[in-house]
Amino acid sequence: MNMLVQPAPFPEEMDRGYLGRIMRVNGYRTPKDAVEAMAAHFGEEGRSRRDLTTHELLSRMAGMTTEHFAQRHTTLPLRRGITSYVPSLIHGSKERKSLLHNSASLRKGQPAFFCKECVKADVHFHGASYWRRDLQTPGQIWCPKHETPLYFITSDDPFLASPAMSIDEAAQIPQEWVKPAIKNAYVARFIELAASLYDRPSPLDVALIAPLLRDTGSAQGFKVNASSKQGALISDHMKAVFPPQWLSTVFHEVVEKSQGEYLHQVDGTLYLRKSASSVIAYLLVLSVLFESADTAINALAGVYGGGVVPAPHRKPIKRSVPAIDELVEGYAIAKGVHAEVARLLDLPVYVVRKSLLELGLPSLPEWTPASEVGPVAALRAFYLGKRSYASCLEISGLSPGRFDALMRQCGPALALALDRMSPKTKDRPRARRVKGRLPSNQEQGAVLATPQLREMLLQN
Numbered sequence: 001m002n003m004l005v006q007p008a009p010f011p012e013e014m015d016r017g018y019l020g021r022i023m024r025v026n027g028y029r030t031p032k033d034a035v036e037a038m039a040a041h042f043g044e045e046g047r048s049r050r051d052l053t054t055h056e057l058l059s060r061m062a063g064m065t066t067e068h069f070a071q072r073h074t075t076l077p078l079r080r081g082i083t084s085y086v087p088s089l090i091h092g093s094k095e096r097k098s099l100l101h102n103s104a105s106l107r108k109g110q111p112a113f114f115c116k117e118c119v120k121a122d123v124h125f126h127g128a129s130y131w132r133r134d135l136q137t138p139g140q141i142w143c144p145k146h147e148t149p150l151y152f153i154t155s156d157d158p159f160l161a162s163p164a165m166s167i168d169e170a171a172q173i174p175q176e177w178v179k180p181a182i183k184n185a186y187v188a189r190f191i192e193l194a195a196s197l198y199d200r201p202s203p204l205d206v207a208l209i210a211p212l213l214r215d216t217g218s219a220q221g222f223k224v225n226a227s228s229k230q231g232a233l234i235s236d237h238m239k240a241v242f243p244p245q246w247l248s249t250v251f252h253e254v255v256e257k258s259q260g261e262y263l264h265q266v267d268g269t270l271y272l273r274k275s276a277s278s279v280i281a282y283l284l285v286l287s288v289l290f291e292s293a294d295t296a297i298n299a300l301a302g303v304y305g306g307g308v309v310p311a312p313h314r315k316p317i318k319r320s321v322p323a324i325d326e327l328v329e330g331y332a333i334a335k336g337v338h339a340e341v342a343r344l345l346d347l348p349v350y351v352v353r354k355s356l357l358e359l360g361l362p363s364l365p366e367w368t369p370a371s372e373v374g375p376v377a378a379l380r381a382f383y384l385g386k387r388s389y390a391s392c393l394e395i396s397g398l399s400p401g402r403f404d405a406l407m408r409q410c411g412p413a414l415a416l417a418l419d420r421m422s423p424k425t426k427d428r429p430r431a432r433r434v435k436g437r438l439p440s441n442q443e444q445g446a447v448l449a450t451p452q453l454r455e456m457l458l459q460n
């Protein structure tokens, strides 16, 4: 049995990029050889990759469950974020190996995006550059931290080499594409909604959200079925409100269709109870129908009555808001995850969310007490460690704009809640991660650029 070095994945590091780093650290030249060596390393030689998937092997190398690895290091939570296909299945679950085998790892042949400034910063802080999931989110064509157009490469398996190794062959997204997109409110909603799907351990079920889309769409005067004579097409409206080049990078069919032409993949989302299209179409529709990403997220959470997955036999829902103490206590137990507080208190998420925000308790991304970087580590450093704003911004890994937005949601009760969340025992596990900062921007991020984007990029 050969022994491999098992590097810890960087925050938000893409799975395939992680595989590339394992190859370099251990001196393997092809992913196939590296994956076989990983199987041997764990004493699992001879099993097929359908039986023991690359995803499982990478999760083991990272010391994580297949679910956690999928939720933090793959684009799966976004790619199957809204679906009618086994929506109750947790992302990364071993229950459906075929899903892991076919789609957990980022498929080859996708463009891979990076920011040159982030690459420099990563080499400085982590000693290596790596592929950040948040920069791979469709529509995220600029770096939110540095506000410059991203670079990309389109080789067969681009994530295997590090971004630093790819700089010479990379092309940059044209500034003219970025300019109109970066200030567009609809684009901002789209990207925020995409990021919110990374907070979810399982998909949103199309059958459950379809009535919400239909009712909201109908109330706003959009056609809710193909044969309806009345109403406007939501695809026409999209074409009018999104910058065309940006829209082409995420869903080029909308740009190419003519005015008044019914586009099933997009217009069908307002009434079909089976996935009409890709997640992208649903995110576009949600960005148009709701005035902010928060409103959309609240509305979606309301559909679920506060649970992460639909419960078949829910008790009648209480509507009364509990006392402040109970809310703060629930918030501390749930580690700041609003949906979890709602579940604990058996209240709808929108009720709990509203009350918590009024108390200055924002919804926190997933974290552990050992985390030394990330938004929650930054809040703890600020409120409990009394560190300076500037050093907390650095710890957060967020862009100044996003960090400010987070800070503005925080009130004095947060210090109390953060303190209650901290374990009082001495044996707090030390972070295994390299000290440094989180990815440049969102708490969550990933890729899913379409082949069309690749074509478009290559033509320009």
Ligand SMILES: [Zn+2]
Residues within 6 Å of the ligand: 115, 116, 117, 118, 119, 143, 144, 145, 146, 147, 440
């Ligand atoms: Zn950057």
